[in-house]
Amino acid sequence: MKHLLSINDLDKDFAITILDTANEMARVSEGPVKKLPTLRGKTVVNLFAEDSTRTRISFEAAAKRLSADVINFTAKGSSISKGESLKDTAQTLQALGADAVVIRHPASGAAHRLAQGRWMNGTVINAGDGTHEHPSQALLDAYTIRKHLAGGKGDLKGLRVAIVGDILHSRVARSNVLLLTKLGAEVVLVAPPTLLPHEVQAWPVKISYDFNSVLPTVDAIIMLRIQQERMSDLYFPSDREYSTLFGINSERLALTKSGSILMHPGPMNRGLEISAEVADSAQSVVVEQVANGVSIRMAILYLFIAGSQELVNG
Amino acid sequence: MSAALTDADISRALTRISHEILERNSGSTSITILGIPTRGAHLGYRLAKIIEGIEGVPVQVGTLDITLHRDDLRLRAPRALMETVIPSIGIEGRTVVLVDDVLFSGRTIRSALDALGEVGRPERVQLAVLVDRGHRELPIKADFVGKNLPTSKSQSVKVHLLEHDGRDEVLIEGENS
CATH class of the missing domain: 3.40.50.1370 (Aspartate/ornithine carbamoyltransferase)
Incomplete structure (x- = not known):
């Protein structure tokens, strides 16, 4: 190859x-x-x-x-x-x-x-x-998940990963869905319907619009950046509404499984998809991803x- | 094709090399054994086990992958990397005994010396091999040799080990021309 x-x-x-x-x-x-x-x-x-x-x-x-x-x-x-x-x-x-x-x-x-x-x-x-x-980003995400949750070797069978946010514009999400499912993990996409691509029904993933119900069920959470530069239309009513429904903050972090990790490909919009205290929390592996x-x-x-x-x- | 070394020969050679290593280094406290994957790593662990049996104290042992330091990377397909395991105390100031199955051109050992430099600075480096088949292309010499096997360059020496191949033997393939 x-x-x-x-x-x-x-x-x-x-x-x-x-x-x-x-x-x-x-x-x-x-x-x-x-x-x-x-x-x-x-x-x-x-x-x-x-x-x-x-x-x-x-x-x-x-x-x-x-x-x-x-x-x-x-x-x-x-x-x-x-x-x-x-x-x-x-x-x-x-x-x-x-x-x-x-x-x-x-x-x-x-x-x-x-x-x-x-x-x-x-x-x-x-x-x-x-x-x-964005294949190298997906590989580093899979590497980070494997290191923390699968002992650093083999595949990702039995793990459940949530990818949250702007799936529509996200090359990171596309590559991650392909790679994580290839490696045996189960993937849940969490996003407002406007930020999911049309072909998502054909992807080997589950879809949820309710972030809170997904949080306790997953081993890793990948937060995506809201890509202001690719948003030509209005995909959600306001930043505050998006943040309330699909952002991660301390209250949501408390709902996560113990031992689960929180990832973000960067650059982060602190206060939009991820709150500052969550970005700097012990569960966040954002710096390690780099x-x-x-x-x-x-x-x-x-x-x-x-x-x-x-x-x-x- | 008959075996150049049988399982009993290999076992005796490793026991003798273990004693020679201990004799040369006045015991096992200063040595760190690093085997070169794949088969050198198995031999390294075997030597460590024999030495522990003789001395009754644990021996520092690990593995050293040399793939990224090979001088023929450009010429062939990339190889998957093998595991490098360096004992937690490191190799700084230690006597490192490199272990490989066959000593041939000497290029693997040159690569291993470079790879060691990336890990630390040992006090000295010694080399133990199961088979020395000659045809050196670099000025490299083994300190401990299981068996010298004179071969022609057209022949190939195959080492099979229990851990990797299900049996212990050394074979010489091809005609001596």
Whole structure:
């Protein structure tokens, strides 16, 4: 497998291999020397045509820990903001000798276009395309859940995960539904009907409009950000009403199962989908998700670009 | 094809290596045994068990995966990583005894020395192998050898261990040309 465009590109065994590899990468990140020679001589380009903090610095840290050369290419201050097409950008990257392109783009399908355009030879890694997918985020979420609730190995069978909020615009939700169910977890989506996509009936998930009744039944809760920048219409009457019905606060936190964890892909809208005291509570693993993100992205870069062919075991 | 080493040969070799390690290091208190997965890790745990039996005190033992330090990563498919287990006291100031099944080109051991540097700075590093088959490509030498097996480069040496393959034996495959 050459590119990581969608969770659908991964079978269950390979997804588990990525999580297992991340376990070992985490050990390196905790050690005294946070550097491996593994990708020496490889060039990784971070092509970010949309704002991002966490994902970009996470991929950058991951590539640097594996000794790859990193070139950051962001929309602002580059030829993308002058209207350069994806094709011309890709040909530039080819000329630079990029072994991998980590692409974040506001258009759904941009990563596929880049991978299938035959404009460049490198590996394409989707770091979020429009409202479509964000596979590395789903992998780091699955990694975080597995570490806390499944002993850090195997699949997620028997666990129940709630994904709460703006499912409609969320590539994080799409990738997470695909990956968590692939790994054997049960997924419940909690959202106002206006923020659920039409095709949700065909997804292998349960749907609830009553957050309070779901809280005591789940092992992990993934809160999604209300994406003001993608909301062209009115999806709910007011921020306060959304917050009252679908936000998590101290009273709701008290309803959760003991030992359950609370996640958020960031950036958080404190006071909207998550209250400040909950974001900073002991059950919140939001900061740890960032650290886990580096381990997962090291695993992805290693498995997709270190070698020359398909993965072998042993 | 006959076995170059039988299960009894392997068991005797490991017992002798254990005694040699103890003799060289005046006991087991300063040593940390690190086996290189997959089969070197099993041998490392076996050596630790034998040494514990002789000395009557627990031995520091773990595993060291060297995959990310290999010099042929570019040339072949990426491999799934194996588990690295470093004893909680670390390797700082310890005598690390690396354990592998077969010593051949020496490249695995070079990678292991690099991998150790990422974990800490041991006082010294020694190398124990079950089989030394020759054909070194790097200036590396084992301190403790179970059996020297002269082979030709076209042959392959297969080590089977109970924990991984269901039986203990060492086989040489292919013609000696």
